[in-house]
Amino acid sequence: MGISCDHVAAHRAWSTAMGGLPYPELSDWHPKGEVTTAYGLWNEERGAGTRAVIIVDKDGVVRFRETYAPGTLPNPEMVLEELNKLD
Template sequence: MSISCDSVPAHKAYATSLGGLPHPILSDWHPKGEVTKSYDIWNEERGAGLRALIVVNKEGNIIFKEVYGPGMAPDPNDMLNAIN
């Protein structure tokens, strides 16, 4: 799943523009950034979450966390390596 600080209507428009997504997008819209802040990936200056890839295991523990700068995209292999 993905988490974004955008609203549910914005998520629906985004997913539709891509022809659908294979996973749900959860909205961290209200209270703004509550989940993002709990993962310590909130950018107070921008009022938005940082781009990050976080893998949480069945026990709820973070087993992988990587924050990506502007213009950088998460490498899917990083996630696969964390899961394996």
């Protein structure tokens, strides 16, 4: 799933512009950034979350975490490799 601090309407507009997404988008709108903060990704200076990929296993344990600078995208093959390490 994807999570961002944008409002649900912004998620819908972005997903529609992308031609739809194969995963759900969740809004961390209110209270603003609560989930983002819990994962240590809230950037107070920017008032926004840091882009990241976090893989959480079925027991709720974070197994992979990588952050990305604005404009930088994750490497899909690397993310899939990390996912394949899970049971």
